[in-house]
Amino acid sequence: MKHPIKYMLASLAVLVSAPTYVHAQSAGSFVATAGAAWLDFPNSSSTEFRSESAFGTFTSPGTNAEVHNIATPVLLLTYFVTDNIAVQGALGIPPTFRLAGQGQLAPLGPGGPSLPLGNLQPTATIRAWAPIVEVKYYFGHPESKLRPYVGVGVNYTWGSNIHLHPTLEGALNQFAGPGGSIRTSVSPSWNPVLTVGASYNFSKKWYLTGSVTYLPLKTNAEFDAVSRSGSVVLSNKTRITANPIIGFVGIGYRF
Numbered sequence: 001m002k003h004p005i006k007y008m009l010a011s012l013a014v015l016v017s018a019p020t021y022v023h024a025q026s027a028g029s030f031v032a033t034a035g036a037a038w039l040d041f042p043n044s045s046s047t048e049f050r051s052e053s054a055f056g057t058f059t060s061p062g063t064n065a066e067v068h069n070i071a072t073p074v075l076l077l078t079y080f081v082t083d084n085i086a087v088q089g090a091l092g093i094p095p096t097f098r099l100a101g102q103g104q105l106a107p108l109g110p111g112g113p114s115l116p117l118g119n120l121q122p123t124a125t126i127r128a129w130a131p132i133v134e135v136k137y138y139f140g141h142p143e144s145k146l147r148p149y150v151g152v153g154v155n156y157t158w159g160s161n162i163h164l165h166p167t168l169e170g171a172l173n174q175f176a177g178p179g180g181s182i183r184t185s186v187s188p189s190w191n192p193v194l195t196v197g198a199s200y201n202f203s204k205k206w207y208l209t210g211s212v213t214y215l216p217l218k219t220n221a222e223f224d225a226v227s228r229s230g231s232v233v234l235s236n237k238t239r240i241t242a243n244p245i246i247g248f249v250g251i252g253y254r255f
Contacts, residue, residue, distance in 0.1 A: 025080055025083075025086070025138060025142055025147065025199065025201065025207070025254065026080060026083050026142035027080055027081065027082050027083050027142075028080060029078075029079070029080040029254050029255075030077075030078070030079050030080075030254070030255045031076075031077075031078040031079075031080070031207075031252045031253065031254045031255070032075065032076070032077055032078075032252065032253055032255070033075070033076035033077075033078065033209060033250040033251065033252035033253075034073070034074075034075055034076075034250055034251065034252075035073070035074055035076070035209070035248055035249050035250020035251065036071055036072070036073055036074065036248070036249060036250070037071065037072055037073075037074045037092070037246050037247065037248045038069070038070075038071050038246070038247045038248075039069060039070050039071070039072065039095065039244045039245075039246050040069050040244060040245045040246070040247065041066065041067040041068070041069055041242055041243070041244050041245075042245065043241075043243060044066045044067040044240070044241060044242050044243065044244075045064055045065075045066060045240075045241050046063075046064055046065040046066075046221075046238045046239060046240045046241065047238050047239045048060055048061060048062070048063045048064070048103075048238070049063040049103075049105055049107075049236055049237070049238050050236070050237050050238065051105075051106075051107035051108070051234065051235065051236045051237075052234070052235045052237075053107065053108065053175075053233060053234045053235070054233070055108045055109065055112070056108075056109065058106065058107065058108065058109040058110075060103060060104060060105050060106045060107070060114075061103070062102070062103040062104065063101065063102065063103035063104070063105055063117060063238075064101070064102045064103060065099050065100065065101050065102070065117075065123065065124075065221075065238060065240055066099070066100045066102070067097050067098070067099060067100075067240070067242050067244075068097070068098040068099075068100060068122070070095050070096075070097065070098070071095075072092055072093060072094075072095040073092055073093055074090060074091070074092040074248060074250065075090075075091045075092060076088055076089070076090050076091075076250065076252070077089045077091070078136075078252075080138075083138075083141065083142045084137055084138050084139070085135065085136070085137055085138075086135070086136045086138060086149075087133070087134075087135055087136075088133070088134045088135075088136055088151070088153075089131065089132070089133050089134075090131065090132040090133075090134070091131055094127050094128055094129045094130070094160075095127070095128055096125050096126065096127050096128075096161070097125065097126045097127075097128050098122040098124075098125055099122055099123050099124040099125070099126065099221075099240075100121055100122060100123060101117030101118065101120060101121075101123030101124075102117055102118050103116075103117055103118070104116055104117070105117050105168075105236070107175075107234055107236060113171075115167065115168060115171055117168075119167075120165035120167050120168055121165070122165065123164070123165050123168065124162060124163065124164050124165065124168075124184075124221075124223070125161075125162070125163045126159045126160075126161070126162050126186060127159065127160050127161040127162075128157060128158075128159055129157065129158050129159070129160065130155055130156070130157040130215075131155070131156060132153055132154070132155045132193050132213075132215075133153050133154055133155075134151040134152065134153030134154075134193055134195060135151065135152060135153060136149045136150065136151035136195070137149060137150055137151070138199070144201070145200065145201050145202075146198060146199075146200055146201075147198065147199045147201070148196075148197070148198045149195075149196075149197055149198065149199065149211075150195065150196050151193070151194070151195035151196075151197075151211075151213075152192070152193065152194055152195075153192075153193040153195075154190060154191070154192060154193060155190070155191045155192075155193050155215055155217075156188065156189070156190055156191075157188060157189055157191060157217060157219070158186070158188035158189075159185075159186040159188075159219070162184040162185070162186065162223075164182070164184065164223060168223075169182060172223065172224075172225040172234065173225070175225035175233055175234040176225040176226055176227055176228075176233060176234075177227055177228065177233070178228065179227075179228030180225060180226055180227045180228050180233075181226050182223065182224070182225060182226065183222075183223070183224045183226050183232070184221075184222070184223045184224075185221070185222050185223075186219045186220065186221050186222075186240075187219050187220040187221075188219075189217065189218060189219055191215055191216055191217050192215075192216065193213060193214075193215050194213065194214045195211050195212070195213040195214075196211065196212055197209060197210055197211025197212065197248075198210060198211075199252070204254075205253055205254050206251065206252065206253055206254075207251070207252050207254075208249075208250070208251055208252075209248075209249070209250050209251075209252060210247075210248065210249045210250075211247075211248045212245065212246070212247055212248075213245070213246040213248065214243075214244075214245055214246075215243070215244050215246065216243050217241075217242040217243055217244060218239065218240065218241050218242070218243075219239070219240050219242070220237065220238075220239050220240075221237070221238050221239070221240055222235065222236065222237045223236050224236065
């Protein structure tokens with residue numbers, strides 16, 4: 001799962017020996033970059049699932065949820081305020097995260113009904129919206145062919161189109177009863193962003209770029225059974241720590 005990140009770092013290292021060339025990045029330049037990002041979740045995890053109902057509050061020991069790695073297209077829009085400082089926005093097609101649950105979910109406690117989350121894959125899917133705004137500092141001069149850079153910024157992440165595994169959904173519907181429904185949610189969050197990378201100007205207008213970004217991302221996930229009257233009869237919660245490492249490669253054009 002981590003190999004794309006290793007290849008990214010190796011590619012950046014190869015560019016270090018590049019000579020001087022014409023510039024594609026200087027004060028007043030507007031650059032659009034299209035490429036692909038690999039989101040790697042090496043240490044994703046969650047707290048144990050906590051369930052609340054009229055029968056009491058119970059934690060399901062050994063339960064956990066992880067986020068699967070995924071690739072997604074990305075568009076970067078960059079404006080160079082000076083020859084070295086640029087403001088950048090990152091947009092893209094929102095990827096659909098696949099959550100893999102583990103352990104036995106026992107919402108009514110020991111001795112009650114339980115579900116083996118490991119057999120329900122993916123346990124849930126979530127479409128993630130995560131635009132990023134960064135300020136980047138480019139080392140060297142606009143005439144340099146190779147320009148390493150560092151960036152710091154902010155991200156706002158929220159989720160939509162949450163779908164549960166049919167078996168889990170069916171179990172919740174039984175709790176909700178006739179005319180009931182299922183309610184799912186993930187909490188939005190603001191997150192810091194840190195980036196290191198390098199760009200390779202191979203003409204006056206075009207350049208290649210590669211970067212690695214770290215985004216410490218956490219969210220609260222909840223999936224409830226709601227009765228016909230609108231009251232929550234069973235609530236299930238967990239806090240997910242994703243913390244993706246994002247590798248990106250792309251090609252840019254200066255307007």
